[in-house]
Amino acid sequence: MSRTAVYQALVLRNRASGESNSEITMLTSEEGIIRATVFGGAKSKLRAHSAPYNSGQVWIYRDPAKDYAKISDFDVQSWRPGLRELYERSMTAGAVAETILSSHGGGGEWAQAQKLALETLDTLESANEELCQKLLIHFLWRWSGFLGIQPRLENCAACDRDASAEPLWFSVREGAAFCGDCAHEQQGLLRLDSGCRRWLALSGQLEPSALHRYSMDNKSFAEAKSLVTSVVTGALGKRLAVWDW
Numbered sequence: 001m002s003r004t005a006v007y008q009a010l011v012l013r014n015r016a017s018g019e020s021n022s023e024i025t026m027l028t029s030e031e032g033i034i035r036a037t038v039f040g041g042a043k044s045k046l047r048a049h050s051a052p053y054n055s056g057q058v059w060i061y062r063d064p065a066k067d068y069a070k071i072s073d074f075d076v077q078s079w080r081p082g083l084r085e086l087y088e089r090s091m092t093a094g095a096v097a098e099t100i101l102s103s104h105g106g107g108g109e110w111a112q113a114q115k116l117a118l119e120t121l122d123t124l125e126s127a128n129e130e131l132c133q134k135l136l137i138h139f140l141w142r143w144s145g146f147l148g149i150q151p152r153l154e155n156c157a158a159c160d161r162d163a164s165a166e167p168l169w170f171s172v173r174e175g176a177a178f179c180g181d182c183a184h185e186q187q188g189l190l191r192l193d194s195g196c197r198r199w200l201a202l203s204g205q206l207e208p209s210a211l212h213r214y215s216m217d218n219k220s221f222a223e224a225k226s227l228v229t230s231v232v233t234g235a236l237g238k239r240l241a242v243w244d245w
């Protein structure tokens with residue numbers, strides 16, 4: 001029986017392990033999150049190949065008796081050097097990676113999870129500072145859809161009234177948005193005006209590469225960011241510090 005398996009992988013994290021090894025955490029299409037060791041010092045070819053946000057085919061050798069996995073080869077298809085050229089890109093990529101890790105890869109539909117991540121990272125590679133911010137909101141919004149926790153933003157969650165022309169109030173505790181009447185007496189509410197909701201509804205249908213065409217004012221931006229981080233916090237059970245930079 002072969003102990004080497006091949007995966008379509010995206011590197012999410014690369015940490016030094018011991019004196020000259022690295023511990024790599026990847027999102028694979030086949031088995032979700034996988035951890036494996038790369039042996040070799042700074043000059044190792046494999047270590048360079050397994051840098052964060054690289055993606056491609058990876059060969060992993062396992063020794064079940066020793067509970068041990070190592071990367072034996074990595075055919076990198078995308079290097080994404082642009083992610084390291086701008087602080088905001090690198091921070092956004094880190095936020096995407098940590099969100100996926102904290103969600104354990106999204107729980108089953110790994111090829112789809114990887115597709116969402118790759119599309120965002122590919123657009124991020126040439127994004128300016130403003131687009132980086134939008135790409136994070138957009139990723140978190142699509143990720144909430146992927147996790148099945150995206151709240152409806154057209155109608156009140158309690159009375160079902162069409163609220164497209166009025167503000168809705170998102171309840172962090174309920175994970176749903178309510179009209180002014182139904183939101184009454186609820187606590188921890190986020191106000192969502194129509195500008196923010198229109199942008200989310202529209203951008204949810206778009207791939208990241210089309211986002212630059214749709215502007216968003218600062219107020220809508222702030223509302224959208226509060227909403228998407230609150231929604232994903234509900235799923236993860238914690239708020240990630242990497243969302244705010």
Ligand SMILES: [Zn+2]
Nearest residue numbers: 156159179182
């Ligand atoms: Zn209502």
